[in-house]
Amino acid sequence: MRQATSIGDYLIQRLYAHGVRHVFGIPGDYVLGFYEQLLRSRLRIINTCDEQGAGFAADAYARVRGLGAVCITYCVGGLKVANTTAEAFAEKSPVVIISGAPGMKEREKNPLLHHKVREFDTQKRIFEQLTIAAAVLSDPQTAFQEIDRVLHAALRYKRPVYLELPRDLAAVPGIPHHRPTEIHEQSDERTRREALAEAVAMINAARKPVILAGVEVHRFGLQNALLRLAEQTNIPVAATLLGKSVLGDQHPFYMGVYAGAMGRDDVRRYVESSDCVIMLGVFMTDVNLGIYTAHLDPARSIYATSEKLSIRYHTFENVRFKDFMRGLLKARLARRRPARIPRPQPLKAFRSVRGKDKVSVKSLFQRINAFLTEETVVVADVGDALFGAADLFIHHRTEFLGPAYYASMGFAVPAGIGAQLADPRLRPLVLVGDGAFQMTGMELATAVRYNLNPIVVVLNNRGYGTERHIHDGPYNDLLVWNYHRLPEMLGAGRGFEIETEEQLDQALRAAEQHTDGFCLLNVRLEPLDRSPALQRLTEGLAKRL
Numbered sequence: 318m319r320q321a322t323s324i325g326d327y328l329i330q331r332l333y334a335h336g337v338r339h340v341f342g343i344p345g346d347y348v349l350g351f352y353e354q355l356l357r358s359r360l361r362i363i364n365t366c367d368e369q370g371a372g373f374a375a376d377a378y379a380r381v382r383g384l385g386a387v388c389i390t391y392c393v394g395g396l397k398v399a400n401t402t403a404e405a406f407a408e409k410s411p412v413v414i415i416s417g418a419p420g421m422k423e424r425e426k427n428p429l430l431h432h433k434v435r436e437f438d439t440q441k442r443i444f445e446q447l448t449i450a451a452a453v454l455s456d457p458q459t460a461f462q463e464i465d466r467v468l469h470a471a472l473r474y475k476r477p478v479y480l481e482l483p484r485d486l487a488a489v490p491g492i493p494h495h496r497p498t499e500i501h502e503q504s505d506e507r508t509r510r511e512a513l514a515e516a517v518a519m520i521n522a523a524r525k526p527v528i529l530a531g532v533e534v535h536r537f538g539l540q541n542a543l544l545r546l547a548e549q550t551n552i553p554v555a556a557t558l559l560g561k562s563v564l565g566d567q568h569p570f571y572m573g574v575y576a577g578a579m580g581r582d583d584v585r586r587y588v589e590s591s592d593c594v595i596m597l598g599v600f601m602t603d604v605n606l607g608i609y610t611a612h613l614d615p616a617r618s619i620y621a622t623s624e625k626l627s628i629r630y631h632t633f634e635n636v637r638f639k640d641f642m643r644g645l646l647k648a649r650l651a652r653r654r655p656a657r658i659p660r661p662q663p664l665k666a667f668r669s670v671r672g673k674d675k676v677s678v679k680s681l682f683q684r685i686n687a688f689l690t691e692e693t694v695v696v697a698d699v700g701d702a703l704f705g706a707a708d709l710f711i712h713h714r715t716e717f718l719g720p721a722y723y724a725s726m727g728f729a730v731p732a733g734i735g736a737q738l739a740d741p742r743l744r745p746l747v748l749v750g751d752g753a754f755q756m757t758g759m760e761l762a763t764a765v766r767y768n769l770n771p772i773v774v775v776l777n778n779r780g781y782g783t784e785r786h787i788h789d790g791p792y793n794d795l796l797v798w799n800y801h802r803l804p805e806m807l808g809a810g811r812g813f814e815i816e817t818e819e820q821l822d823q824a825l826r827a828a829e830q831h832t833d834g835f836c837l838l839n840v841r842l843e844p845l846d847r848s849p850a851l852q853r854l855t856e857g858l859a860k861r862l
């Protein structure tokens with residue numbers, strides 16, 4: 318007779334069915350039973366140095382692959398992924414948080430078990446705030462349904478979810494003959510038609526429409542729909558920073574990143590002078606909009622996301638983002654003559670003839686730009702790594718990851734690990750400030766353990782550079798580490814200490830060749846040097862003061 322499926326095994330099966338192949342985390346006694354189940358399954362456990370590393374890695378994995386998972390022990394592990402879950406929530410990344418927990422039997426009489434904070438449900442209540450759906454799998458009768466419901470919510474809303482598995486239930490069978498429930502949500506057809514009619518009339522009547530594409534185009538897999546929409550209508554496209562690379566930078570109707578004062582001026586003028594800005598999957602965040610230096614008038618906008626659809630001042634309920642996008646594709650939108658638009662300017666070539674010059678933030682990004690290929694995934698951490706990367710010319714459409722909204726430092730090194738496991742064809746180019754590196758850079762050990770080969774560029778400006786431009790003080794200084802000597806400690810990888818353009822050039826060439834392990838470039842920069850994007854932003858802000 319076939320053995321009944323246990324709750325733990327059912328969860329594993331469903332994760333696998335949704336494309337998950339790796340689970341990031343650190344075990345503990347409350348979750349060891351489930352770790353054993355994972356070990357016997359087709360999923361691979363990726364042990365990180367710290368739970369926060371696991372959380373960021375799973376987030377990047379989800380951004381690249383469509384779903385990610387992190388598995389940790391109760392509270393001591395769980396609360397360490399609260400921050401990464403918050404980032405996944407804010408930036409719409411579907412990560413499944415699986416936490417071990419005291420068994421249901423152990424909870425009787427409320428004993429003081431280790432790792433407990435206050436009540437047994439304290440952790441769950443915290444995660445209810447940070448996820449779109451949460452469940453404690455405490456009842457074998459409902460566990461499978463709960464798993465279906467929670468995973469469905471992650472996929473539907475592209476947000477993290479929480480599943481708590483009491484340790485005495487992981488191996489307990491759920492109800493027999495359960496079939497996963499497929500839920501198909503639909504738009505309200507009449508509302509959808511009316512919204513589309515209004516949108517089409519507005520777009521066709523416009524003199525200078527422009528599409529502003531955001532992160533949800535990527536999360537919902539609508540890049541091809543966007544491409545076709547632009548091709549069919551010749552309406553040009555700009556992207557937000559969070560949505561950068563939803564289209565490849567080489568597409569003829571793509572003009573670059575729009576980010577208020579932080580973005581390029583020509584893109585800004587084009588978008589802000591448009592009489593119909595079609596915002597697709599855009600989040601109106603301050604970083605996306607250049608810390609509120611953007612001027613977008615709702616009277617001239619169509620705004621469609623998974624949460625909201627409005628056209629001018631009209632709001633429509635129950636129209637799914639996907640259905641609206643597809644509707645636009647089928648609608649009778651006029652085909653226009655191609656407009657003259659600004660184009661992303663590949664950064665000026667690197668002048669290696671003057672090789673003895675010290676590397677500046679500007680020349681660093683120029684050289685990196687020339688280094689990118691179709692196989693690179695650029696992962697940028699908060700700080701000038703992210704601002705500078707805004708101007709990079711990304712060849713392909715998905716290959717840029719950065720926490721451009723919630724902006725938690727420490728994302729990039731573990732995210733590089735998650736991104737490469739999600740798609741092994743990609744080689745991560747991790748851009749990270751020295752401050753952010755000091756938070757999670759030791760996850761390079763994880764890269765070594767699992768034979769990954771990221772190229773990590775540490776922008777070593779001896780402190781919290783971004784903050785220095787806002788307000789400086791000794792609290793922005795850092796101990797200067799010998800980052801390039803980490804390979805000695807880890808017994809793998811290659812390190813480079815870089816001061817001149819020539820050294821940078823040589824290190825990148827060597828990194829290109831050295832594919833057996835990670836490469837770390839310790840790039841020494843002046844504390845007050847900054848990227849053109851960060852300069853534009855601060856100048857833009859200064860003008861408004």
Ligand SMILES: Cc1ncc(C[n+]2csc(CCOP(=O)(O)OP(=O)(O)O)c2C)c(N)n1
Binds near residue numbers: 701724752
């Ligand atoms: C976890 C976290 N702590 C603090 C901050 C506030 N913060 C924003 S930028 C920044 C400095 C970043 O320093 P570094 O990583 O060296 O990059 P740089 O600005 O020097 O390029 C800080 C501390 C943050 N965003 N995230």
Ligand SMILES: [Mg+2]
Binds near residue numbers: 751778
């Ligand atoms: Mg720094």
